[in-house]
Amino acid sequence: MTESLKALIEACRHGKADYQDLVDRVPYARFLGIELRVQGEELTFILPKNPDNIGNPTLPALHGGAVAGFMEQAAIIFILLEMGEPKVPKTIDFTIDYLRAGLFRDTFAECRITRLGRRIANVHISAWQKRREEPITIARAHFLLSEENN
Amino acid sequence: MTDSKIPYTRMDVCNRSLETVKHSRNLGMEVLSAEEEGVRVRLPWREDLVGNPDTGVLHGGAIFAMMDQAGGMANSCRLYPNFEITPTIDFRVDHLHAPTPGKAVICHAACYRLTEHVTFVRLTTWEEGKEDGEPVATGLATYTRMKIDKNGRVVS
Numbered sequence: 001m002t003e004s005l006k007a008l009i010e011a012c013r014h015g016k017a018d019y020q021d022l023v024d025r026v027p028y029a030r031f032l033g034i035e036l037r038v039q040g041e042e043l044t045f046i047l048p049k050n051p052d053n054i055g056n057p058t059l060p061a062l063h064g065g066a067v068a069g070f071m072e073q074a075a076i077i078f079i080l081l082e083m084g085e086p087k088v089p090k091t092i093d094f095t096i097d098y099l100r101a102g103l104f105r106d107t108f109a110e111c112r113i114t115r116l117g118r119r120i121a122n123v124h125i126s127a128w129q130k131r132r133e134e135p136i137t138i139a140r141a142h143f144l145l146s147e148e149n150n
Numbered sequence: 151m152t153d154s155k156i157p158y159t160r161m162d163v164c165n166r167s168l169e170t171v172k173h174s175r176n177l178g179m180e181v182l183s184a185e186e187e188g189v190r191v192r193l194p195w196r197e198d199l200v201g202n203p204d205t206g207v208l209h210g211g212a213i214f215a216m217m218d219q220a221g222g223m224a225n226s227c228r229l230y231p232n233f234e235i236t237p238t239i240d241f242r243v244d245h246l247h248a249p250t251p252g253k254a255v256i257c258h259a260a261c262y263r264l265t266e267h268v269t270f271v272r273l274t275t276w277e278e279g280k281e282d283g284e285p286v287a288t289g290l291a292t293y294t295r296m297k298i299d300k301n302g303r304v305v306s
Contacts, residue, residue: 005204025203026200026201026202026203026209027197027198027199027200027201027203027209028198028199028200028201028209028211028212030198031176031198031199031212032211051172052172052173052176053172053173054171054172054173055171055172055173055174056171056235057170057171057172058302062173063171063172063173063174063215063218063219064215064218064237064238064241065173065174065177065211065214065215065216065217065218065219066173066215068211068214068215068218068241069209069210069211069212069214069215070211072209072210072211072214073201073209073211076201088202088204090245090248091210091245092244092245093242093243093244093245094210094214094242094243094245095240095241095242095243096238096240096241096242097239097240098237098238098239098240098241101237
């Protein structure tokens with residue numbers, strides 16, 4: 001299985017496979033409907049507006065948990081693509097600030113690796129809807145790049 | 151105010167919020183108990199909630215979404231019989247160890263401090279059947295209080 005993941009990432013890097021295949025490999029990412037846009041070497045993750053992800057029907061607003069799950073998965077894929085030896089990272093902790101209501105519209109996310117150590121990756125994730133400069137949520141998370149179970 | 155005069159229970163309030171929140175319904179969440187001291191909520195293991203297809207372990211995001219919702223319900227239980235909307239300000243989850251694939255998880259959430267504008271919530275999640283043992287995840291969150299009138303409009 002590790003080999004198939006490694007092969008898929010290599011294929012993505014060389015333009016022989018769609019990055020979306022990497023997303024669709026994860027059942028929960030399909031559950032949320034996560035998409036991925038690649039511009040040059042820049043990755044933007046998309047959570048398309050979907051009634052299934054609504055948390056507040058009156059506003060209507062997205063479920064904070066759906067946005068958080070989207071951001072966590074974005075970070076995991078981002079790390080996979082940044083690492084030389086891809087292993088599915090395990091979330092150690094995930095901390096999110098909700099800055100604005102997530103309206104019922106498309107949500108975008110970008111990731112920045114603050115530090116990629118041998119065992120721990122520290123990632124900052126920002127999600128927005130209208131403008132990148134006006135994030136609806138920001139999160140920071142730590143991931144374990146362990147050998148086991150991979 | 152005695153509980154007998156209120157036509158709905160804390161359990162009713164929690165179930166009502168689950169009914170209206172589509173995403174939580176989609177996750178298959180279920181309220182097990184709802185008391186002033188807190189709520190217990192169950193998230194089933196399901197194939198479509200898996201994060202790592204090689205291991206079958208639930209995605210951290212699914213666990214997070216369930217815990218965030220449970221925290222909101224803990225607020226409702228503390229604020230009962232009043233209704234308020236409590237958007238999350240910030241939420242931290244620590245994943246202590248991976249739950250066994252195929253096993254549901256149970257979250258206990260309690261609002262341990264209520265101020266005029268903010269609620270403070272602590273959460274612990276165990277694998278089902280191992281609630282006496284080590285938790286799989288712990289969480290700490292703050293929510294802001296938005297009081298609403300009879301028509302559901304925010305008043306402060």
